[in-house]
Structures are given as C-alpha cells and as structure tokens.
Amino acid sequence: MSDVAMSRREWLLSERPQSRLQARLGRAYMSWQRFAANRLALIGLAIIIMLLLVAAFAPVLAPYSPVAGDLRQGLKPPGWEHWMGTDDQGRDILSRIIYGSRLTLYVVVLVAILAAPIGLLVGTVAGYAGGWIDTVLSRITDIFLAFPKLILALAFVAALGPGIENAVIAIAITSWPPYARIARAETLTVRNSDYIAAVRLMGASPARIVVRHIMPLCISSLIVRVTLDMAGIILTAAGLGFLGLGAQPPLPEWGAMIASGRRFILDQWWVAAMPGMAILIVSLGFNLLGDGLRDALDPRGAGQ
C-alpha cells in the first residue's frame, strides 16, 4: 500500500513529466502541499467549505422558516428551542442566518464574476497594446483606484435604487481596478517573451494572443486577489444592507438583520449579535484562505 502511495508521490513530483497532465497535476500537488502546511489556511478552507455546504443544504439544516415567524415567540433569548433566539417578529435567527448564507454567496460570486473579467480585460489589453491605449486605460484605472469605494457604491445604489442586485452592480463597478492593475503587471512581464513572439509569427491576431496566451497566465494571481477581496466584498455588502440599501426585508441578509436588531440592542442583544458573528466568521475564513493561497501559489510574496 505504502509502496503504491510512494510511487504515486514520485510520479507527481517527477522532474521529467511524461505528459502535460502529469506536469499540471504535479504542480497542483506541490501547491497543495505548501497550502496544507499552513494550518490557518486550512481553517479558512474549512470555513468556506462549511459556508458552501450550509448554503446548499439550507432547507435541510434550518429548523424553522426564515421568513415566517410566530409573533407569540418574539424576542426569545437563545435556548433549546431557538439556538440563537428569535427576532421581533418571532422568526428563528439561526434559520435566517442559514438562509442568509445563500445571499452572501450570491453577492460574492456575482461580484467576482462581474468585476474580475472587467479587470482582466482592461489590464491585459492595456498591457499588451501599450502606447496611448495603455496610458488611457491605466489613467482610468488609477482614477477609480483613488475613489472611496464604499461612498461611491452608496451613491450608485442611491441612484439605482436599493436592492441586492443593484448593490452587486455598485460593488462590482467599484472593485475592478485592482484586478486591472494586476493583469496589466502580469501582461507586461510576458508580452516580450519568446513564446509570445512565436505565436505572433504563426499569425495569431492580437485578440487571440491576449485571450489564449496572456489571460491564462493572469488567472492564478487574479484568483488570489479575488479571494483576498471576498472579505471586503462581504463587509461592503453587509454595510449596504445595514444602511438599508442592500437586500430588502424580509430577505435574511446578515447586514440588514443587524440593522433590524439595532433597536433591541440594549435588552435583546442576540438579535444583532448573531448575524454579526456570522459575517465575522465568513470573512475571517476568506481572509485566511486568501493568505494561504497567496503563499502557496506565489512563494515570492510569502512572509510579507
């Protein structure tokens, strides 16, 4: 048994991979080993996997309905029947937090899907094209980078109208610039390399070079950066929810739940305290995971 395992390990760590697949798996294995050596990063990964599972199985896990409450059971402290207590409308807070994880994931994933490709496109085009295109795109990126993100997101939501979709759009509009910066920097390091010249000699169009040969190289640093930004996205979304501009009641969004618990903070602390704990744990998870990924995928940046 151990013999097989050893040989599999050797196959993965081979200096002379026989196939592209073997080389890729080998690299992934080494990254994973670096990642797994970091205990905090594993905790972060565990938190995020938990979040995914809770979101996926919310109807199975939640003991009560997240929106329908029993007014006679209002503002009950945490106990056996309601582990995290109930809110002013008699809704079970634990169930609301469990369903709220879906909204958190929804926001995070949508912002990443919207913002990362914009940044990737702007950055790679700027870096590969150079000249005045680069100047203009970089200038725009710098301007957006200098803006206060939260305030700008607030103003966007004020114009678009409150709601979770508009909050997503507002956050995405304000969070693409760092991705453009990273993609541009990565592009500049490879644009003059031999393999790009070879592809160009073979007659590839600039669009093809950017999409097929430059963008894939930017992906790993972009993933690290997006993961590190997830916590910030969650906090901004929760902040918008708290200010009444994100998800609207009765949606069990964590920030909005804190806002509704604010009125009872002095006597029924759990209404506001519990969703805040959920936000803290999930953003901590993303921060730990992001730090671990950065150290594993980019050993140069480690120790910073």
Add this chain to the structure above:
Amino acid sequence: MANTADRVSTRGRRRSGASSLAWSILSFLVVAAITFLGLITVTFFIGRVIPIDPVLAIVGDRAPASVVAAARKQYGFDLPLWDQYLLYLTKALKGDFGNSVLSTYPVMDDIRRVLPATLELATVGTIIGLLLGIPLGVLAAVKRDSLIDQIVRVIGLVGYSVPIFWLGLMGLLVFYARLGWVEGPGRIGVAYEYSFTPITGLFLVDAILQGDWDVFRDVFRHIILPGALLGYFSMAYISRMTRSFMLNELSQEYIVAARAKGLSETRVIWGHALRNAAVPLVTVIALSYATLLEGSVLTETVFAWPGIGSYLYNSLQNADMNAVLGGTIVIGALFIALNLLSDLLYRVLDPRTRT
C-alpha cells in the same frame, strides 16, 4: 486596505526614476486635476444620467408641477446633456451643489456645519491607532514569531474581517449599557448641548479653549468609544504595515553596521531602523485617515454622530439627491486629496526618489 498596501509597496519601484522635485509636484497637480475631474464626472453620471428623471430625483415625486418645472429650469435639465455636464462641473467646482430638500439650506453650508464632527472623530481614531500601532508593529518585527507577533497578526486579521458597524453596536452594548464606562450615542450630553457654543466645531478643542472642564469630560466620554473603535481599525493597519517596513529595514546592511559599531539595540531599532521606516509610514497614516473618513458613514450611523457620514445617511434615506452627490463629492475629494498627498509626501520625504 490590502490594495493600499500594494500601492505603498510598488511605490518605491515606480518612483525611483522620478527626476526632480518640481517635476513631481507638477505631475502631482496634473494627476490631482484629472482625478477630481473623474470624481465629478462619475457623480454627474450617478445623479443626472442614471436616474430616469433626475428632476424627480431632486425634488421628489410628490412635488407640484410648478416646482418640477422650476427645478428643471434651475438645473438646466432642458439643455443637452453636454451643456448640463458643463453647468454641473462649473457649479461643483465652486462648491455649489444646490439646496438640500431636507434642510432647505445649500448643501455646502450643511456640509461645512457637520464636517468638523467627522474630522474630530477621525483624528482621535488616527491618534489612538498611531500610539498603539507603531510600538506594536515595531515589537512584532523585532520579536518575529513571538507571542506579540502573533497578537499583531490576530489584531490585523480580525480588523480586516469584522463589520465595523457591528463592533460599534457591541461596544455600545458592553461599555455604555452594561458597564456604564462611557456615554452613549451623540457627541455631547443633553445637559450641555444648548449652553455650549462651539468655536472651531472640534468640541474637544473648543472645551479646552473655553476652559470648560465639565464639557470636556462629557465630550471626551462621548468620543472615546467611537474613537477607540476607529483607533482599532487604524491600529490594525498601521501595526501590520509598521511590522513589514521594519522587517525590511532590519534586514539591511546598515543595521549590521550599526550593531557592529556597538550601538545599543534600543538605538538601532528606534533610532536607526524606525527612522528609515518612518517615510513610508507617513503615507500609511494618511491612507488610514482617508479610510476612516470613508468609513464614517457606517460608524456615525451607529453612534448617531452628527458628522458628514450621518448627513449622507439621512440624505440617502430621504432620497435627497443633491445632498447625496454633494456629500459624495466632498468625502471623495478629501479621500483623493489624502491619497495623492501621501504619494507626494513619499516623494518629497524619501531622498532616494530625488536625483
């Protein structure tokens, strides 16, 4: 936060080629002008292009037809978009954001009235962050991987992960409601609110100037909790950056030379290493102050602090678009100014960026 850290670290590389001081100041002014123009343009889009009918966004949908028509004329919404933009731009540059629907006063007057409260709070927060963050960061770097290093790490991690408004609520619950150590929401107690006449608008300073120690104690008990909260976030950022700058300095050869000369460890660390780390730290402090200003919307809402953050929040709740845009531009302008200023300071203070 993380992206400002990136900017600080790339700054050295980017700037090393910068030529003379005059050139940096000139390019600074150009960049500043473009960025401010960008800010005003973006708010123009937010306020005048995105809403289906910007007039209704300003006067509200229940305004009588005569008011709507008057506002349409006043803001020039009958003009082509490009002329509207120029009008908006010239007015914004003069600080004219129109009147607030809520207070009926010009938005700029309102902002001038509430801004000192925000600045006072952010200043207290930054001072607390500095006083705690720098020693912690230095100790963490000197005793790498020790207990104190771990503590700094945890402070940083929690600081980047916790929702500030939630921590504020919990602080109110524990220190105000349960322990009674501090005063609750607001800036000044009801007992003093009407008898106290501010001079500068910074209540702590005003109380000292008037020698009124009862007021000072009351104001202090009000500001200490939100100030400590902002101080925590500022400390999380400053200590982390101090640690990384110090680690960088301590690995340099001049430190070896200083030690070989027989200087005491205290002088090597606090005299030599920290002095060289101070230049990038100045920029970190400016950025941290800017971040606190931006976060004022959330903190001030929690603590009912009558600053620009609360003003913005109230305007948002009442769809007072002129006030929202004015507030956004003022906070944005302060934020951008601090950002660019930290950039300039870095170039001016670091002799290596001069030729």
